[in-house]
Amino acid sequence: MSATRVSWQVKWIGLVLIWGSSFLLMKVGLGALAPLQISTLRVVSGAVVVVTLLHLGRGRLPSERRAWLHLQVVGFFLCTAPFTLFALGETRVSSALAGIGNAVTPIATVVLTMLFVRDEHYSLPRLAGVVLGFVGVVVIMQPWAVHERPDLLGFAMTLAAGTCYGVGWTWHRLHLKRYDPGGLSVPAGQLVSASGQLVLLLTAWWALGGSGLSAPWSAHLARPGGSVLWPLLGVLVLGMVGTGWAFTAQFDVVRAAGATVGTSVTYLIPVVSVLLGVLVLDEHVTAWTLVGFAFVLAGAVLIGLGNRWATSHAARRAARGVGPAS
Secondary structure: OOHHHOOHHHHHHHHHHHHHHHHHHHHHHOOOOOHHHHHHHHHHHHHHHHHHHHHHOOOOOOOOHHHHHHHHHHHHHHHHHHHHHHHHHOOOOOHHHHHHHHOOHHHHHHHHHHHHOOOOOOOHHHHHHHHHHHHHHHHHHOOOOOOOOOOHHHHHHHHHHHHHHHHHHHHHHHHHHHHOOOOOHHHHHHHHHHHHHHHHHHHHHHHOOOOOOOOOOOOOOOOOOOOOHHHHHHHHHHHHHHHHHHHHHHHHHHHHHOHHHHHOHHHHHHHHHHHHHHHOOOOOOOHHHHHHHHHHHHHHHHHHHHHHHHHHHHHHHHHOOOOOOO
């Protein structure tokens, strides 16, 4: 069966499972690779897949110089920074908690949109979702506790990673959307840009002696007697499938079912990450973490409902000639 015959529903489920398992795969990768090595290998292998598919489909990378300037920004905030921060965060917190940090993406996107996008319509569900998300983060951090709360620096890294996605998508909407011809052109350019950034960062990190490795690509076993094979395979799967194939599948889902359905995978990604962390890696999740996660998830769902309302409201205004359908 060819990829084009696979229904969008199957691809949607695939995205939930693949992106939900990315936090487990990063944790596996940390068994032999440093965070910067994980993010670099992930993005470079994903770029190889997407650029190959772009070539096979007879597509082309963007040609405008200004488009590449914006691609550098989007590549940094959608790939370079979050992928590295998630891996760094997982050196201090569980993969389950890192997945929960990813759930702040729609909340951060709404806050940034409110600050920087004009003619945007806001609804009570959107604002309530932001408040619920903030409350959920506070509950997870448990400022009243001493022993049970998570490593605050590690969790802050995952929150910063999720926020980076919000910055990247907001920048894409404001500056890059006009250069997007459709297809895989912009996703491929984004991954190529991030690949260059990460290779430079990895080389600089190694040259400055931060790694203690003989070469930027040298592995280091976290546990004596371990194997490099499984961490390496885990990151390659994360890159080629979770970053490469998933980019193409997401675009197919958005084209077939709309942006609202396409972005709804965000709600289930942390659910999968928590389940895999507990069942596969035997990670411990506290009751307060689950309560906070419920608040964050409810906030993300409310924001999704608010996005539908805002889109419908903007379309009605545009039909009446009142203002732009932003």
